[in-house]
Amino acid sequence: MKNVIIFGAASQGSKLKKQLEHTKEYVVRYFCDNNPRKWQESLNGIKIISIDDIKKLAVKDFNGIVIIAVRNPWQVIDQLQSIGEIHMPIYGVARGYMKQSNDINKMLYYIDIRKPYLDYFEYHISDHCNLKCRGCGHYSNIAIPRFGDLEKYIKDLERLKELFWGIKTIRLMGGEPLLNNKLSDFMFYTRDFFPDADIMVVTNGLLIPDIEKKIFEIMSRYSIRFDISLYPPTEKIKERIELKCIENEVDYHFSVPIHEFYDCINYTGDSDKNIAHEKCESKGCHFLEDGKIAVCCLPIVYKRQQKKLPWKMDIGENDIVDLYREDLDGYKLKEILSQPMEMCRYCSDGIMRYFDWQGNYPYCEDID
Numbered sequence: 274m275k276n277v278i279i280f281g282a283a284s285q286g287s288k289l290k291k292q293l294e295h296t297k298e299y300v301v302r303y304f305c306d307n308n309p310r311k312w313q314e315s316l317n318g319i320k321i322i323s324i325d326d327i328k329k330l331a332v333k334d335f336n337g338i339v340i341i342a343v344r345n346p347w348q349v350i351d352q353l354q355s356i357g358e359i360h361m362p363i364y365g366v367a368r369g370y371m372k373q374s375n376d377i378n379k380m381l382y383y384i385d386i387r388k389p390y391l392d393y394f395e396y397h398i399s400d401h402c403n404l405k406c407r408g409c410g411h412y413s414n415i416a417i418p419r420f421g422d423l424e425k426y427i428k429d430l431e432r433l434k435e436l437f438w439g440i441k442t443i444r445l446m447g448g449e450p451l452l453n454n455k456l457s458d459f460m461f462y463t464r465d466f467f468p469d470a471d472i473m474v475v476t477n478g479l480l481i482p483d484i485e486k487k488i489f490e491i492m493s494r495y496s497i498r499f500d501i502s503l504y505p506p507t508e509k510i511k512e513r514i515e516l517k518c519i520e521n522e523v524d525y526h527f528s529v530p531i532h533e534f535y536d537c538i539n540y541t542g543d544s545d546k547n548i549a550h551e552k553c554e555s556k557g558c559h560f561l562e563d564g565k566i567a568v569c570c571l572p573i574v575y576k577r578q579q580k581k582l583p584w585k586m587d588i589g590e591n592d593i594v595d596l597y598r599e600d601l602d603g604y605k606l607k608e609i610l611s612q613p614m615e616m617c618r619y620c621s622d623g624i625m626r627y628f629d630w631q632g633n634y635p636y637c638e639d640i641d
Contacts, residue, residue: 274297274298274299274300275298275299275300275338276299276300276335276337276338277293277299277300277301277302277337277338277339278301278304278322278327278330278337278338278339278340279293279301279303279304279305279339279340280304280305280324280339280340280341280343280349281304281306281342281343282304282305282306282308282311282314282316282321283343285342285343285344285366286304286342286343287316287317289342289366290304290317290319291317292377293340293377296378298378301319302319302335302337303319303321303326303330304316304319304320304321304322305321305322305323305326305327306321306323307323307324307349307352309323324352324353324356325356327339327353327356327359327361328356328357328359331359331360331361335361337361338361338362338363338364339353339359339361339363339364340363340365340366340381341363341364341365341366341384344368345441346365346384346439346469347390347439347441350363350384350386350438353386354386362383363384363386364382364383364384365381365384365439365468365469366380366381367381367382367464367468367469368464368468368469368470368471368495368496380468382468382469384439385438386438388436388437388438388602388603389437389438389603389604390437390438390439390440390441391433391436391437391439391440391441391559391603391606391607391610392441392442392559393440393441393442393443393558393559394440394443394444394559394560394561394566395443395444395445395446395475395558395559395560395561395570396421396426396443396444396445396446396459396560396562397411397421397446397447397448397562397574398420398421398445398446398447398448398450398453398459398474399419399420399447399448399449399450399452399453400413400416400417400418400419400420400447400448400574400577401413401416401417401418401419401449401452402414402416402447402448402449402452402477403449403452403477403479404449404477404479404504404632404633405632405633406504406534406630406631406632407534407628407630407632408534408535408536408628409534410570411446411447411448411570411574412574412575412577412578412581412582413448413449415578415581415582416448416578420452421459422563423458423459423462425563425564426459426462428564429561429563429564429596430462430463430466430467431466432564432596432597433466433467433561433596434467436596436601436602436603436606437603439467439469440470441470441471442470442471442472442473443463443470443471443472443473444473444500445459445460445463445472445473445474445475446474446475446476449476449477449480450474450475450476451474451476451480452480456474456488457488460488460491460492460495460497461491461495463497464496464497472495472496472497473498473500474492474497474498474499474500475502476499476500476501476502477501477502477504477506477507478499478501478502478507478510478511478514478527479506479507479510481499481501481513481517481518482513482514482517489517489521489522489523490521492521492523493522493523497523498523498524498525498526499518499523499524499525499526500525500526500528501514501525501526501527501528502528503527503528503530503531504531504630504632505530505531505532505632506632531630532630533627533628533629533630534628534630535625535626535627535628536625537620537621537624537625537626538584538619538620538621539618539619539620539621539624540584540586542587542618542619543618544617544618544619544620544621544622545618545622546613546614546615546617546618547613547617548622549613549617549618549620549622550612550613550614550617550620552622552623553569553617553620555570556568556569558570559610560573560574561596564595564596564597565593565594565596566593566594566596566606567592567593567594567614568592568610568612568613568614568617569614571614571619572588572589572592572593572614573593575616576588576593586616587615587616588615588616589614589616590615591609591614592614592615594606594609
């Protein structure tokens with residue numbers, strides 16, 4: 274039997290203990306928690322220790338594994354990395370654990386704490402959109418119908434897994450992702466590679482009342498939620514969207530009502546890139562596409578749509594990063610993605626030009 278330390282002396286850790294011992298493959302020796310008031314107390318008859326005690330056990334050649342049973346393991350991993358090598362395998366519990374816990378072995382995933390994690394990436398399931406908002410920052414209002422390449426996406430997920438132990442947030446978006454009939458496959462593989470991630474399908478919501486049951490089933494089973502942009506036509510069917518999500522047990526979140534857009538492009542390209550980057554709200558919105566990644570979506574989506582645009586911007590030589598560069602590891606890529614791009618010169622350093630939202634969705638006026 275495997276000796277186990279469960280990090281997280283709370284309800285999920287308690288449930289995990291019962292599941293582990295039910296398999297008769299594991300025996301829980303300790304709980305660990307960051308709350309000092311719990312130290313030396315017990316949960317389900319098991320002593321609660323501190324993270325420093327884990328290091329002491331490692332020195333004493335404790336033969337076992339650590340399983341992190343908290344919803345967001347990032348801080349715990351940072352702590353474990355900071356105390357040095359502990360010579361104990363570290364595992365996390367997939368986000369779907371609380372919904373489906375019949376086979377705990379399928380819900381555990383290995384965490385290689387020698388690697389960093391990536392905070393975020395977003396990916397276009399579909400370039401085009403059914404709403405075509407004026408001033409769309411992803412140029413989906415002028416994009417021809419084009420869907421993400423599933424095979425290339427899977428390959429890129431494999432590469433990201435080589436570079437990072439996990440990813441905090443993944444947003445599958447567009448365009449309108451619900452236009453892609455392979456959305457279920459994209460969601461499945463995203464969760465399969467990154468069981469720890471907060472995965473969202475970013476949508477205007479207009480298609481939610483009529484999408485196939487399979488999409489809801491995948492989202493519910495794998496703890497994937499809707500992030501719904503509340504545009505004027507979406508507001509008109511908000512309750513229908515809510516009820517559809519509720520009856521299919523899918524989590525959802527509405528943005529604040531969106532009645533205006535803004536333009537922050539400096540078309541002369543003479544902004545100070547460092548200042549623009551420092552003030553940018555999108556500097557952490559790393560954009561993935563077909564083996565390439567960038568600080569934000571601008572260089573990649575502009576490169577695709579530039580022939581249709583009435584202005585010209587120069588893409589810096591290093592603005593789009595090849596994921597498969599031989600010199601890359603996760604730490605180096607994180608450093609690159611934290612720095613300004615040359616294209617940051619085309620973002621204003623805080624000046625926004627606001628205008629009323631407009632879209633050409635064919636039922637904007639009479640949807641009910």
